[in-house]
Amino acid sequence: MNESVPTEPFRPADDVTHHVGYLLKRAQAALRGAMDKVLREYGLTVPQYATLELLALHPGMSNADIARATFVTRQSGNVVLRGLQEAGLIARPATADQGRALPARLTEEGQSRLAAVQAAVYAVEERMVAGMEPRRIASLLADLDHIASALEG
Template sequence: MASYADPEESLGFALKTLQQTLRSRMDAALAQTGLTTPQYLVLSILKDHPGVSNSELARYSAVAAPTMLKILDALAKAGYVERAERTPQLRTRGTTLTASGRSRLTQASATVAEFENLLRDAAGADAPAISAWLRTCTSLLTGTPSAPQPEPSPAPGQRH
């Protein structure tokens, strides 16, 4: 075994190359909707978790808090999100989607679905295992427990 990571054989380099390629292609496709990939992710999170705090959004999105503030500022300026006012009682500012943000999310979701379908098609029947493995690796690297994954459904005609 080599004493260095061979880029041609490295899982880490392969994942990084995939991530960079996916991000650049998604950003180019989402540009037609006026969003970036991180902005789309934030709108998606807010759809499912309205009122979530900035720090929780940063954790969900795997970005630093200052980066999340820049993303939220851009989304608020575009009218896609509303941020709660700071009050003495509230230490955090919750953020919610506006009607315009929901509309933009719906518009951009078809674009993102194309990429998701491409990845799922390439993974085939291994997609659930690959997803679980990626989440486990992320958990190991961040030191956070991974969320329990649902058990895969048995194939038709098979029993547990």
């Protein structure tokens, strides 16, 4: 026999500091602050680090692709790419083979810097979920993905 559990319609808490959105923003701000702190020691910002991680996984991404994936505007993405290029961490051709996109790739220095900083960033994430059971982390990831999907469309 399948019994369904009655569900009540969602109602936000009376105290705004207990709303899902507020707590998500608080967690995001805490994560950003912790990441800013460790990345500063390596001369990187969060968008720069995210760009290096993405380019390690997907060499040749365009500015538009990177901007979307790092949640910044195209203009901001271009500023990030220029900074990384000036620092010798990425390389882009002077002209595009097709269209206007200039595919970016990590340089050897970019790969080295990324490898050096990854352990520090991953330690932040480990600290963030310390004490949580692995199954709860898996559920949290699924819930966060569901939240993003629900709001994206």
